[in-house]
Amino acid sequence: MGLGGGTWLTQNKILPGAYINFVSAARASANLSDRGIATMPVVLDWGPLGEDEVMEVTTRDFQRHSKSLFGYEFTHPKLKGLRDLFRNIRVAYLYRLGTGGEEAYNDYAEAKFVGERGNDIIINIIVRDVDEDGEPTSWDVRTLLGTTLVDVQTVNLIVSEGDNSTVVKKVSELVDNDFVTWKLDGEFKKWEELGGAVLDPDAGAPLTGGLNPTDTDSFDDYLKVIGSYSFNAIGCPSNDPLVKGQFASFTESMRDEEGIKFQCVVHDYAADYEGVINVMNKAADEDSNEYDLVWWTTGVAAGTAVNRSATNRVYDGEYTVNVEDLTQQDFKRAIQAGEFAFYRNGSSEFRVLRDINSLVNLTVEKGEDFQQNQTIRVLDQIANDIAVLLNTRYLGVVPNDQDGRVSLWSDIVQHHNQLQTIRAIEDFSPDDVIVEQGATKRSVLVSDVVTPVNAMEKLYMTVSVA
DSSP, rough: OOOOEEOOOSSOOOOOEEOOOOOOOHHHOOOOOOEEEEEEEEEEEOOOOOOOEEEEEEEHHHHSSSHHSSSSOOTTTGHHHHHHTTTSSSSSEEOOOBOBBBBBSSSSSSEEESGGGGGGGGEEEEEEEEEETTTTEEEEEEEEEEEEEEEEEEEEEEOOOTTOEEEEEEEGOOOOOOSEEEEOOOOOOHHHTTTTTTTTTOOOEEEOBBOOOTTTTTTTTHHHHHHOOOOOOOOOOOHHHHHHHHHHHHHHHHHHHHHOOEEEEEESSOOTTTTEEEOOOBBBTTSSSSTHHHHHHHHHHHSOTOOOOOOOOOSSSSSSSTTTTTTTTHHHHHTTTTTTTTETTTTTEEEEEOOOOOOOOOOOOSOOOGBHHHHHHHHHHHHHHHHHIIIIITTTTSSSSSHHHHHHHHHHHHHHHHHHTTTBSSSSSSSGGEEEESTTTTTEEEEEOOOHHHOOOOOOOOOOOO
16 A cells, blocks of 8 residues: 555645545446455464564465464364464464563473473484494484474584594584574584483473463554555454454554555444444354354455355354344344344354444445445455555656546556456446546546445345236
Protein backbone atom coordinates (compact mmCIF):
# COMPACT_ATOMS: atom_id res chain seq x y z
CA MET A 1 0.00 0.00 0.00
CA GLY A 2 1.05 3.63 -0.38
CA LEU A 3 1.78 6.07 2.41
CA GLY A 4 -1.75 7.41 2.27
CA GLY A 5 -5.04 5.58 2.01
CA GLY A 6 -8.52 5.17 3.39
CA THR A 7 -11.77 6.97 2.83
CA TRP A 8 -12.21 10.65 1.98
CA LEU A 9 -14.83 13.37 2.40
CA THR A 10 -13.07 16.28 0.73
CA GLN A 11 -10.01 16.35 -1.51
CA ASN A 12 -7.70 17.59 1.24
CA LYS A 13 -5.31 14.67 1.82
CA ILE A 14 -1.63 15.37 2.44
CA LEU A 15 0.06 12.01 1.90
CA PRO A 16 0.25 10.52 -1.61
CA GLY A 17 -1.83 7.37 -1.99
CA ALA A 18 -5.21 5.93 -2.96
CA TYR A 19 -8.28 7.16 -1.07
CA ILE A 20 -11.33 5.09 -1.97
CA ASN A 21 -14.95 5.37 -0.78
CA PHE A 22 -17.62 2.71 -1.24
CA VAL A 23 -21.25 3.73 -0.82
CA SER A 24 -24.58 2.17 -1.71
CA ALA A 25 -25.94 3.42 -5.02
CA ALA A 26 -29.41 4.94 -5.01
CA ARG A 27 -31.91 2.27 -5.93
CA ALA A 28 -35.32 2.59 -8.14
CA SER A 29 -3.69 -3.96 -16.64
CA ALA A 30 -4.50 -4.43 -13.66
CA ASN A 31 -4.69 -8.04 -12.50
CA LEU A 32 -6.75 -9.54 -9.71
CA SER A 33 -4.59 -10.24 -6.68
CA ASP A 34 -4.72 -13.67 -5.08
CA ARG A 35 -6.62 -14.19 -1.85
CA GLY A 36 -5.88 -16.71 0.87
CA ILE A 37 -3.62 -14.79 3.27
CA ALA A 38 -4.53 -14.77 6.96
CA THR A 39 -2.89 -13.68 10.18
CA MET A 40 -3.36 -14.68 13.80
CA PRO A 41 -1.39 -14.39 17.04
CA VAL A 42 -0.66 -17.76 18.62
CA VAL A 43 0.42 -19.15 21.98
CA LEU A 44 3.20 -21.67 21.40
CA ASP A 45 5.69 -23.80 23.31
CA TRP A 46 8.27 -23.27 20.56
CA GLY A 47 9.15 -20.78 17.86
CA PRO A 48 10.64 -17.32 17.31
CA LEU A 49 9.61 -14.71 19.87
CA GLY A 50 9.85 -10.95 19.68
CA GLU A 51 8.10 -7.96 18.26
CA ASP A 52 9.77 -8.34 14.86
CA GLU A 53 9.34 -12.12 14.61
CA VAL A 54 6.38 -12.59 12.28
CA MET A 55 6.46 -16.07 10.74
CA GLU A 56 5.37 -16.33 7.10
CA VAL A 57 4.16 -19.91 6.82
CA THR A 58 2.76 -21.48 3.66
CA THR A 59 0.42 -24.46 3.70
CA ARG A 60 3.26 -26.57 2.36
CA ASP A 61 5.60 -25.37 5.11
CA PHE A 62 3.03 -26.17 7.76
CA GLN A 63 2.47 -29.68 6.47
CA ARG A 64 6.15 -30.53 5.96
CA HIS A 65 8.02 -28.56 8.62
CA SER A 66 5.65 -28.22 11.56
CA LYS A 67 8.20 -29.71 14.00
CA SER A 68 10.86 -27.11 13.32
CA LEU A 69 8.33 -24.27 13.07
CA PHE A 70 6.07 -25.10 16.01
CA GLY A 71 7.81 -27.91 17.85
CA TYR A 72 5.24 -30.62 17.12
CA GLU A 73 4.22 -33.03 14.40
CA PHE A 74 1.55 -31.78 11.98
CA THR A 75 -0.98 -34.16 13.56
CA HIS A 76 -0.31 -33.15 17.18
CA PRO A 77 -3.37 -31.99 19.20
CA LYS A 78 -1.65 -28.69 20.03
CA LEU A 79 -1.76 -27.71 16.35
CA LYS A 80 -5.49 -28.34 16.01
CA GLY A 81 -6.39 -24.67 15.63
CA LEU A 82 -3.67 -24.08 13.06
CA ARG A 83 -4.88 -27.07 11.03
CA ASP A 84 -8.36 -25.50 10.96
CA LEU A 85 -6.87 -22.19 9.83
CA PHE A 86 -4.79 -23.70 7.03
CA ARG A 87 -7.69 -25.64 5.49
CA ASN A 88 -8.69 -22.62 3.43
CA ILE A 89 -5.60 -20.44 3.08
CA ARG A 90 -2.26 -20.53 1.31
CA VAL A 91 -0.19 -18.26 3.57
CA ALA A 92 -0.38 -17.26 7.24
CA TYR A 93 1.46 -14.52 9.08
CA LEU A 94 1.76 -15.91 12.59
CA TYR A 95 3.05 -14.13 15.67
CA ARG A 96 4.05 -15.88 18.88
CA LEU A 97 2.53 -14.13 21.87
CA GLY A 98 4.33 -13.39 25.11
CA THR A 99 7.52 -12.02 26.57
CA GLY A 100 10.45 -13.55 28.38
CA GLY A 101 10.77 -17.30 28.72
CA GLU A 102 13.94 -19.41 28.84
CA GLU A 103 15.79 -21.67 26.41
CA ALA A 104 16.36 -25.24 27.54
CA TYR A 105 20.02 -26.26 27.67
CA ASN A 106 22.57 -28.84 28.73
CA ASP A 107 26.37 -29.02 28.63
CA TYR A 108 26.38 -29.67 24.90
CA ALA A 109 23.73 -27.45 23.38
CA GLU A 110 21.07 -24.81 23.89
CA ALA A 111 17.56 -24.85 22.44
CA LYS A 112 17.08 -22.54 19.49
CA PHE A 113 13.93 -20.98 20.98
CA VAL A 114 12.53 -20.31 24.43
CA GLY A 115 9.75 -22.57 25.62
CA GLU A 116 8.84 -25.79 27.36
CA ARG A 117 9.12 -27.83 24.19
CA GLY A 118 12.90 -27.44 24.41
CA ASN A 119 12.83 -29.71 27.46
CA ASP A 120 11.91 -32.59 25.13
CA ILE A 121 15.17 -32.29 23.17
CA ILE A 122 17.79 -34.97 23.81
CA ILE A 123 21.40 -35.10 22.64
CA ASN A 124 22.88 -38.55 21.92
CA ILE A 125 26.59 -38.99 21.25
CA ILE A 126 27.44 -42.50 20.11
CA VAL A 127 30.47 -44.17 18.53
CA ARG A 128 30.26 -44.47 14.78
CA ASP A 129 33.68 -45.91 13.77
CA VAL A 130 36.68 -47.39 15.59
CA ASP A 131 40.31 -47.97 14.56
CA GLU A 132 42.29 -51.23 14.57
CA ASP A 133 42.83 -50.95 18.32
CA GLY A 134 39.13 -50.43 18.96
CA GLU A 135 39.57 -46.74 19.71
CA PRO A 136 36.81 -44.43 18.43
CA THR A 137 37.61 -42.46 15.29
CA SER A 138 34.23 -40.81 14.75
CA TRP A 139 31.02 -40.15 16.63
CA ASP A 140 27.43 -39.55 15.59
CA VAL A 141 25.96 -36.58 17.41
CA ARG A 142 22.20 -37.01 17.30
CA THR A 143 19.44 -34.55 18.17
CA LEU A 144 16.10 -36.05 19.15
CA LEU A 145 12.80 -34.30 19.76
CA GLY A 146 11.08 -36.68 22.11
CA THR A 147 11.65 -40.03 20.44
CA THR A 148 12.00 -38.61 16.93
CA LEU A 149 15.46 -38.23 15.41
CA VAL A 150 15.57 -34.76 13.88
CA ASP A 151 19.28 -34.35 13.15
CA VAL A 152 22.45 -36.44 13.04
CA GLN A 153 25.99 -35.22 12.35
CA THR A 154 29.34 -36.99 12.40
CA VAL A 155 32.38 -35.75 14.32
CA ASN A 156 35.72 -37.19 13.13
CA LEU A 157 39.19 -37.50 14.68
CA ILE A 158 41.96 -35.75 12.81
CA VAL A 159 45.73 -35.77 13.23
CA SER A 160 47.36 -32.41 13.89
CA GLU A 161 49.80 -31.32 11.25
CA GLY A 162 53.41 -32.02 12.13
CA ASP A 163 52.65 -34.33 15.03
CA ASN A 164 51.15 -37.72 14.24
CA SER A 165 50.82 -38.50 17.92
CA THR A 166 48.42 -35.66 18.66
CA VAL A 167 44.79 -36.44 18.02
CA VAL A 168 42.27 -33.60 17.96
CA LYS A 169 38.56 -34.24 18.03
CA LYS A 170 36.75 -31.51 16.11
CA VAL A 171 33.61 -30.06 17.64
CA SER A 172 33.74 -27.31 15.03
CA GLU A 173 32.41 -29.74 12.44
CA LEU A 174 28.98 -29.51 14.04
CA VAL A 175 26.47 -27.18 12.43
CA ASP A 176 23.58 -25.65 14.35
CA ASN A 177 20.29 -27.29 13.34
CA ASP A 178 16.63 -26.30 13.53
CA PHE A 179 16.46 -27.18 17.21
CA VAL A 180 19.77 -26.43 18.96
CA THR A 181 22.87 -24.31 18.83
CA TRP A 182 26.01 -26.15 19.92
CA LYS A 183 28.26 -25.08 22.73
CA LEU A 184 31.45 -25.24 20.72
CA ASP A 185 34.76 -24.90 22.46
CA GLY A 186 37.15 -26.21 19.83
CA GLU A 187 37.84 -29.84 20.67
CA PHE A 188 35.45 -32.73 21.06
CA LYS A 189 37.67 -34.25 23.76
CA LYS A 190 36.58 -31.47 26.12
CA TRP A 191 33.07 -32.85 25.90
CA GLU A 192 34.42 -36.12 27.30
CA GLU A 193 35.35 -34.23 30.46
CA LEU A 194 31.66 -33.39 30.89
CA GLY A 195 30.83 -37.02 31.48
CA GLY A 196 32.02 -38.99 28.50
CA ALA A 197 31.59 -38.58 24.78
CA VAL A 198 29.71 -41.84 24.50
CA LEU A 199 26.26 -41.39 26.04
CA ASP A 200 23.55 -43.94 26.64
CA PRO A 201 21.75 -44.13 23.26
CA ASP A 202 18.47 -44.78 25.03
CA ALA A 203 18.78 -41.91 27.48
CA GLY A 204 21.18 -39.36 26.11
CA ALA A 205 21.55 -35.92 27.63
CA PRO A 206 18.22 -34.09 27.83
CA LEU A 207 17.94 -30.33 27.71
CA THR A 208 16.29 -28.77 30.74
CA GLY A 209 15.22 -25.38 32.04
CA GLY A 210 12.99 -24.36 29.13
CA LEU A 211 10.20 -21.99 30.16
CA ASN A 212 7.30 -20.62 28.10
CA PRO A 213 6.85 -16.86 27.65
CA THR A 214 4.58 -14.94 29.97
CA ASP A 215 2.03 -12.19 29.17
CA THR A 216 0.50 -14.31 26.42
CA ASP A 217 -2.82 -12.46 26.84
CA SER A 218 -1.34 -9.16 25.61
CA PHE A 219 -1.86 -8.39 21.93
CA ASP A 220 -0.43 -4.86 21.74
CA ASP A 221 2.91 -5.78 20.16
CA TYR A 222 1.23 -8.04 17.63
CA LEU A 223 -1.16 -5.37 16.41
CA LYS A 224 1.67 -2.83 16.17
CA VAL A 225 3.71 -5.13 13.96
CA ILE A 226 1.07 -6.79 11.79
CA GLY A 227 -0.31 -3.52 10.42
CA SER A 228 2.55 -3.33 7.93
CA TYR A 229 1.62 -6.68 6.34
CA SER A 230 -0.96 -7.35 3.63
CA PHE A 231 -3.56 -10.02 4.32
CA ASN A 232 -7.22 -10.79 3.77
CA ALA A 233 -8.35 -11.70 7.30
CA ILE A 234 -7.19 -11.46 10.89
CA GLY A 235 -8.43 -13.74 13.67
CA CYS A 236 -8.84 -12.85 17.35
CA PRO A 237 -8.13 -15.86 19.62
CA SER A 238 -9.56 -14.45 22.85
CA ASN A 239 -12.68 -14.46 25.03
CA ASP A 240 -11.81 -11.10 26.60
CA PRO A 241 -14.30 -8.41 25.44
CA LEU A 242 -11.58 -5.76 25.73
CA VAL A 243 -9.27 -7.71 23.42
CA LYS A 244 -12.08 -8.33 20.93
CA GLY A 245 -12.85 -4.62 20.98
CA GLN A 246 -9.17 -3.90 20.44
CA PHE A 247 -9.11 -6.10 17.32
CA ALA A 248 -12.35 -4.54 16.01
CA SER A 249 -11.03 -1.00 16.52
CA PHE A 250 -7.74 -1.93 14.86
CA THR A 251 -9.63 -3.30 11.85
CA GLU A 252 -11.86 -0.26 11.50
CA SER A 253 -8.89 2.08 11.76
CA MET A 254 -6.86 0.17 9.18
CA ARG A 255 -9.77 -0.09 6.75
CA ASP A 256 -11.12 3.43 6.99
CA GLU A 257 -8.06 5.51 7.87
CA GLU A 258 -5.17 3.60 6.30
CA GLY A 259 -7.03 2.10 3.34
CA ILE A 260 -5.82 -1.45 4.13
CA LYS A 261 -8.78 -3.71 3.47
CA PHE A 262 -9.26 -6.96 5.38
CA GLN A 263 -11.86 -8.52 7.66
CA CYS A 264 -11.51 -9.43 11.31
CA VAL A 265 -13.03 -12.57 12.85
CA VAL A 266 -14.06 -12.55 16.52
CA HIS A 267 -16.29 -14.70 18.71
CA ASP A 268 -19.37 -13.24 20.38
CA TYR A 269 -18.69 -9.55 19.77
CA ALA A 270 -21.32 -7.31 18.16
CA ALA A 271 -19.11 -4.83 16.35
CA ASP A 272 -21.83 -3.59 13.95
CA TYR A 273 -19.23 -3.12 11.22
CA GLU A 274 -18.81 -4.72 7.82
CA GLY A 275 -15.14 -5.37 8.47
CA VAL A 276 -15.81 -7.60 11.49
CA ILE A 277 -17.29 -11.12 11.35
CA ASN A 278 -18.93 -12.18 14.61
CA VAL A 279 -18.92 -15.97 15.14
CA MET A 280 -21.95 -17.02 17.20
CA ASN A 281 -21.30 -20.69 18.03
CA LYS A 282 -18.90 -22.05 20.62
CA ALA A 283 -16.53 -24.97 20.22
CA ALA A 284 -18.02 -27.77 22.31
CA ASP A 285 -14.98 -30.00 22.93
CA GLU A 286 -13.73 -30.40 26.49
CA ASP A 287 -10.20 -29.31 25.62
CA SER A 288 -11.24 -26.34 23.46
CA ASN A 289 -11.75 -22.65 24.02
CA GLU A 290 -15.12 -21.05 23.27
CA TYR A 291 -13.50 -18.98 20.50
CA ASP A 292 -11.80 -21.89 18.68
CA LEU A 293 -14.18 -21.75 15.69
CA VAL A 294 -12.44 -18.45 14.91
CA TRP A 295 -9.52 -20.43 13.46
CA TRP A 296 -11.57 -22.04 10.69
CA THR A 297 -13.70 -18.96 10.07
CA THR A 298 -10.62 -16.76 9.68
CA GLY A 299 -9.31 -19.17 7.07
CA VAL A 300 -12.63 -19.07 5.23
CA ALA A 301 -12.80 -15.27 5.40
CA ALA A 302 -9.30 -15.03 3.93
CA GLY A 303 -9.47 -17.86 1.42
CA THR A 304 -12.95 -17.72 -0.08
CA ALA A 305 -12.69 -16.52 -3.67
CA VAL A 306 -13.98 -13.12 -4.62
CA ASN A 307 -16.72 -14.72 -6.73
CA ARG A 308 -17.82 -17.23 -4.09
CA SER A 309 -19.88 -17.27 -0.91
CA ALA A 310 -19.34 -19.30 2.26
CA THR A 311 -23.08 -19.63 2.79
CA ASN A 312 -23.97 -23.30 3.41
CA ARG A 313 -20.30 -24.32 3.35
CA VAL A 314 -19.58 -27.50 5.26
CA TYR A 315 -17.45 -27.06 8.35
CA ASP A 316 -14.61 -29.49 7.72
CA GLY A 317 -12.54 -28.61 10.76
CA GLU A 318 -11.73 -30.65 13.86
CA TYR A 319 -13.80 -28.98 16.55
CA THR A 320 -17.31 -29.93 17.57
CA VAL A 321 -19.70 -27.04 16.90
CA ASN A 322 -22.14 -26.27 19.68
CA VAL A 323 -25.61 -26.10 18.14
CA GLU A 324 -27.51 -27.73 21.00
CA ASP A 325 -30.93 -26.30 21.80
CA LEU A 326 -30.78 -23.82 18.91
CA THR A 327 -34.11 -23.30 17.13
CA GLN A 328 -35.13 -21.63 13.89
CA GLN A 329 -36.01 -18.57 15.93
CA ASP A 330 -32.47 -18.52 17.30
CA PHE A 331 -31.05 -18.62 13.78
CA LYS A 332 -33.39 -15.84 12.61
CA ARG A 333 -32.25 -13.76 15.57
CA ALA A 334 -28.61 -14.53 14.72
CA ILE A 335 -29.02 -13.27 11.16
CA GLN A 336 -30.75 -10.13 12.37
CA ALA A 337 -27.95 -9.58 14.90
CA GLY A 338 -25.23 -9.94 12.27
CA GLU A 339 -23.86 -13.22 13.61
CA PHE A 340 -21.93 -15.78 11.58
CA ALA A 341 -23.68 -18.98 12.65
CA PHE A 342 -23.32 -22.71 12.07
CA TYR A 343 -26.25 -25.11 11.93
CA ARG A 344 -26.44 -28.88 12.03
CA ASN A 345 -27.26 -30.67 8.80
CA GLY A 346 -28.04 -34.29 9.55
CA SER A 347 -26.53 -36.11 12.50
CA SER A 348 -22.96 -34.85 12.42
CA GLU A 349 -22.44 -32.33 9.61
CA PHE A 350 -22.25 -28.61 10.37
CA ARG A 351 -22.72 -25.87 7.79
CA VAL A 352 -22.49 -22.07 7.64
CA LEU A 353 -25.94 -20.53 7.94
CA ARG A 354 -25.15 -17.30 6.05
CA ASP A 355 -21.91 -15.65 5.02
CA ILE A 356 -22.58 -12.34 6.78
CA ASN A 357 -20.68 -9.84 8.87
CA SER A 358 -21.66 -7.91 12.00
CA LEU A 359 -23.14 -4.83 10.29
CA VAL A 360 -26.76 -4.34 11.46
CA ASN A 361 -27.46 -0.60 11.50
CA LEU A 362 -27.86 0.34 7.85
CA THR A 363 -27.47 3.81 6.37
CA VAL A 364 -27.91 5.47 3.00
CA GLU A 365 -24.17 4.99 2.39
CA LYS A 366 -24.16 1.37 3.56
CA GLY A 367 -27.23 -0.62 2.65
CA GLU A 368 -28.00 -4.29 3.19
CA ASP A 369 -25.53 -5.36 0.47
CA PHE A 370 -22.75 -4.38 2.85
CA GLN A 371 -23.90 -7.08 5.28
CA GLN A 372 -22.85 -9.79 2.81
CA ASN A 373 -19.21 -10.91 3.08
CA GLN A 374 -19.18 -11.74 -0.62
CA THR A 375 -19.91 -8.08 -1.36
CA ILE A 376 -17.16 -6.96 1.00
CA ARG A 377 -14.71 -9.33 -0.67
CA VAL A 378 -15.48 -7.79 -4.05
CA LEU A 379 -15.14 -4.23 -2.75
CA ASP A 380 -11.94 -5.05 -0.84
CA GLN A 381 -10.51 -6.67 -3.96
CA ILE A 382 -11.19 -3.52 -5.95
CA ALA A 383 -9.78 -1.22 -3.27
CA ASN A 384 -6.60 -3.24 -2.75
CA ASP A 385 -5.95 -3.91 -6.42
CA ILE A 386 -6.52 -0.33 -7.59
CA ALA A 387 -4.37 1.00 -4.74
CA VAL A 388 -1.54 -1.37 -5.72
CA LEU A 389 -2.01 -0.36 -9.37
CA LEU A 390 -1.75 3.33 -8.54
CA ASN A 391 1.17 2.97 -6.14
CA THR A 392 3.29 0.71 -8.35
CA ARG A 393 2.56 2.02 -11.84
CA TYR A 394 1.33 5.61 -11.61
CA LEU A 395 2.33 7.29 -8.35
CA GLY A 396 5.08 9.81 -9.07
CA VAL A 397 5.66 8.39 -12.57
CA VAL A 398 2.76 9.02 -14.94
CA PRO A 399 1.86 12.66 -15.74
CA ASN A 400 -1.58 13.79 -14.64
CA ASP A 401 -2.64 14.84 -18.14
CA GLN A 402 -5.33 13.50 -20.43
CA ASP A 403 -3.16 10.65 -21.72
CA GLY A 404 -2.18 9.64 -18.22
CA ARG A 405 -5.76 9.62 -17.01
CA VAL A 406 -6.88 7.61 -20.03
CA SER A 407 -4.20 5.05 -19.20
CA LEU A 408 -5.47 4.79 -15.61
CA TRP A 409 -9.05 4.51 -16.89
CA SER A 410 -8.02 1.71 -19.23
CA ASP A 411 -6.35 -0.26 -16.42
CA ILE A 412 -9.37 0.10 -14.13
CA VAL A 413 -11.69 -1.03 -16.91
CA GLN A 414 -9.44 -4.03 -17.60
CA HIS A 415 -9.51 -4.93 -13.91
CA HIS A 416 -13.30 -4.69 -13.71
CA ASN A 417 -13.71 -6.74 -16.88
CA GLN A 418 -11.76 -9.52 -15.18
CA LEU A 419 -14.13 -9.34 -12.21
CA GLN A 420 -17.09 -9.56 -14.56
CA THR A 421 -15.53 -12.50 -16.43
CA ILE A 422 -15.33 -14.53 -13.23
CA ARG A 423 -18.88 -13.39 -12.31
CA ALA A 424 -17.87 -11.39 -9.26
CA ILE A 425 -19.64 -8.29 -10.64
CA GLU A 426 -22.29 -7.87 -13.31
CA ASP A 427 -23.69 -5.28 -15.71
CA PHE A 428 -20.37 -3.44 -15.85
CA SER A 429 -19.83 -0.87 -18.58
CA PRO A 430 -16.61 1.05 -19.29
CA ASP A 431 -18.77 4.16 -19.23
CA ASP A 432 -19.26 3.54 -15.50
CA VAL A 433 -15.63 4.54 -14.89
CA ILE A 434 -14.82 8.25 -15.09
CA VAL A 435 -11.28 9.49 -14.48
CA GLU A 436 -10.70 13.24 -14.29
CA GLN A 437 -8.35 15.72 -12.69
CA GLY A 438 -9.01 16.29 -9.01
CA ALA A 439 -9.01 19.49 -7.02
CA THR A 440 -5.28 19.97 -7.65
CA LYS A 441 -2.95 19.22 -10.53
CA ARG A 442 -1.48 16.34 -8.51
CA SER A 443 -4.75 14.55 -7.78
CA VAL A 444 -7.01 12.29 -9.81
CA LEU A 445 -10.73 11.84 -9.16
CA VAL A 446 -12.26 8.49 -10.13
CA SER A 447 -15.98 7.79 -10.19
CA ASP A 448 -16.86 4.13 -10.46
CA VAL A 449 -20.01 2.00 -10.41
CA VAL A 450 -19.92 -1.74 -9.67
CA THR A 451 -22.64 -4.28 -8.98
CA PRO A 452 -21.30 -7.21 -6.95
CA VAL A 453 -22.86 -10.61 -7.58
CA ASN A 454 -24.00 -12.65 -4.59
CA ALA A 455 -24.63 -16.37 -4.50
CA MET A 456 -28.17 -17.69 -4.45
CA GLU A 457 -29.55 -18.05 -0.93
CA LYS A 458 -33.34 -18.06 -1.22
CA LEU A 459 -35.75 -19.74 -3.61
CA TYR A 460 -39.29 -18.46 -4.03
CA MET A 461 -41.24 -20.71 -6.36
CA THR A 462 -44.83 -20.92 -7.42
CA VAL A 463 -46.08 -24.15 -8.95
CA SER A 464 -49.38 -24.14 -10.82
CA VAL A 465 -51.24 -27.44 -10.86
CA ALA A 466 -53.38 -27.97 -13.94
